[in-house]
Amino acid sequence: MVTTNLELATNEIITLTDAEKEHVKIIGDTYKKLSDLICTQCGYCEPCEQEVNIKQSLKQLIHWDVYKWDMAKRYYNMIGKSPMFPGKNATACTECGECEEKCPQGIPIIEKLKEAHEKLAIKE
Numbered sequence: 001m002v003t004t005n006l007e008l009a010t011n012e013i014i015t016l017t018d019a020e021k022e023h024v025k026i027i028g029d030t031y032k033k034l035s036d037l038i039c040t041q042c043g044y045c046e047p048c049e050q051e052v053n054i055k056q057s058l059k060q061l062i063h064w065d066v067y068k069w070d071m072a073k074r075y076y077n078m079i080g081k082s083p084m085f086p087g088k089n090a091t092a093c094t095e096c097g098e099c100e101e102k103c104p105q106g107i108p109i110i111e112k113l114k115e116a117h118e119k120l121a122i123k124e
């Protein structure tokens with residue numbers, strides 16, 4: 001979708017100024033960068049044999065990275081402690097790699113889980 005929109009925006013029929021074209025390019029690059037992060041919550045990567053709650057961990061990582069939402073830390077730390085957040089947090093990952101093979105987005109889940117724990121775990 002980003003590629004199509006960029007093609008449309010740079011089409012000669014649509015007259016954009018150089019500044020506007022540059023602006024469109026910057027927006028496109030930003031979206032491309034962010035799209036590496038985007039977990040669609042499809043759930044194909046689960047279940048994890050170690051019961052890691054992958055979806056919830058990545059969801060809260062996005063909430064933190066994109067929106068700097070304070071509740072992201074709170075929700076990540078509720079994994080395994082509330083029926084609303086079942087399973088285990090990222091520390092239970094044994095890096096078996098099974099989830100990564102199943103993710104249609106090609107998300108480096110193991111690396112993202114580590115990142116989620118680093119950024120979101122509340123040290124007690």
Ligand code: SF4
Nearest residue numbers: 048093094096097099
């Ligand atoms: S790599 Fe980690 S999160 Fe993924 S299936 Fe294996 S143990 Fe679970």
Ligand code: SF4
Nearest residue numbers: 039040042043045103
């Ligand atoms: S399969 Fe990939 S996109 Fe789907 S929930 Fe798992 S990490 Fe997210």
